[in-house]
Amino acid sequence: MPSRAIERLEQIYAIAQHRAGYSAEEDAAHELAAGWMREAGLEVSRDAAGNLFGKRGAARVWAGSHLDSVPTAGRFDGALGVVAAIEAAGRLPDRELAVVAFRAEETGPMGSKRIEETPDAYLEVHIEQGPVLAGLGEPLGVVTSIAGQARAAVVFEGRADHAGTTPMDAREDALVAAAEFILRVRAAPVGAAVATVGAIEVEPGAVNVVPARVTVAVDARAPTEEELDALVEAIGFEPAVRNRAAQMGDAFAAVLPDAPRLVSGAGHDAMVVPNASLLFVRSLNGGVSHHPDELSSAEDVELAVDALTAALARLTAP
Ligand SMILES: [Zn+2]
Numbered sequence: 001m002p003s004r005a006i007e008r009l010e011q012i013y014a015i016a017q018h019r020a021g022y023s024a025e026e027d028a029a030h031e032l033a034a035g036w037m038r039e040a041g042l043e044v045s046r047d048a049a050g051n052l053f054g055k056r057g058a059a060r061v062w063a064g065s066h067l068d069s070v071p072t073a074g075r076f077d078g079a080l081g082v083v084a085a086i087e088a089a090g091r092l093p094d095r096e097l098a099v100v101a102f103r104a105e106e107t108g109p110m111g112s113k114r115i116e117e118t119p120d121a122y123l124e125v126h127i128e129q130g131p132v133l134a135g136l137g138e139p140l141g142v143v144t145s146i147a148g149q150a151r152a153a154v155v156f157e158g159r160a161d162h163a164g165t166t167p168m169d170a171r172e173d174a175l176v177a178a179a180e181f182i183l184r185v186r187a188a189p190v191g192a193a194v195a196t197v198g199a200i201e202v203e204p205g206a207v208n209v210v211p212a213r214v215t216v217a218v219d220a221r222a223p224t225e226e227e228l229d230a231l232v233e234a235i236g237f238e239p240a241v242r243n244r245a246a247q248m249g250d251a252f253a254a255v256l257p258d259a260p261r262l263v264s265g266a267g268h269d270a271m272v273v274p275n276a277s278l279l280f281v282r283s284l285n286g287g288v289s290h291h292p293d294e295l296s297s298a299e300d301v302e303l304a305v306d307a308l309t310a311a312l313a314r315l316t317a318p
Contacts, residue, residue: 021104040090049114057096066105074294131287143278148245160212193222251277
């Protein structure tokens with residue numbers, strides 16, 4: 001029998017696969033969640049950014065995630081954290097806490113960046129969106145940090161020449177220089193760091209012309225600021241965009257002392273909300289995400305709700 005959490009994820013998905021931030025579809029998901037919040041004994045409110053809160057009492061401890069989604073979304077990314085928080089709040093009827101659904105995470109995060117008060121703790125349950133927990137045979141993982149990111153477009157200048165008449169030793173081939181750079185990007189990361197060239201533009205881009213100018217897009221991520229500095233240095237580029245690594249709190253570690261520890265390579269609301277702790281739930285189907293095949297089992301979701309309930313109970317004890 002499917003759990004209520006899984007049924008509710010299906011109901012949110014039935015509104016629309018793509019629930020863009022601040023769209024009618026995201027509004028409808030917020031309305032649905034608001035009803036479940038009231039059922040769980042929470043008082044519903046919204047802030048200026050449109051974030052949805054279900055509060056009980058002083059509500060200094062928050063749990064939640066987001067209800068917007070990407071065009072190719074599955075059922076779990078974001079929605080799982082909101083549904084799990086409502087379940088946990090319902091199991092703790094005498095505790096002062098808040099469930100929150102942040103606006104427009106996928107295109108920002110826009111909502112969580114504009115909160116008007118700082119919680120003493122923010123707890124987020126999220127599908128892993130990767131294969132690590134499945135590989136370990138573990139249902140849940142405690143996230144220690146969300147990786148910092150550095151990005152830039154790196155340009156290589158050469159000289160356009162005739163591909164037939166220019167001897168090999170007389171060329172300044174921008175694409176060959178870019179290719180050496182791409183191999184350096186692959187070789188540079190150590191530990192949990194990662195680096196990627198995901199886009200490339202070749203000019204003039206003709207089969208019979210030596211490339212004169214090449215632009216590559218590099219994306220580098222690492223668990224700490226120090227490791228990100230070292231990675232940027234090893235690759236050798238000047239970041240145009242840099243997002244700081246965010247260390248996560250120990251709210252889930254306190255109730256899951258033996259669970260594996262992970263670094264999140266993807267950004268989440270927990271990256272911008274102060275005093276955040278993040279719990280990952282095992283992704284099945286090879287860790288596929290932002291795709292309809294994205295999946296966590298009902299059993300694993302139930303374990304995550306149990307862990308969230310225990311963590312909230314500990315933090316809100318009278
Ligand atoms: Zn998400």
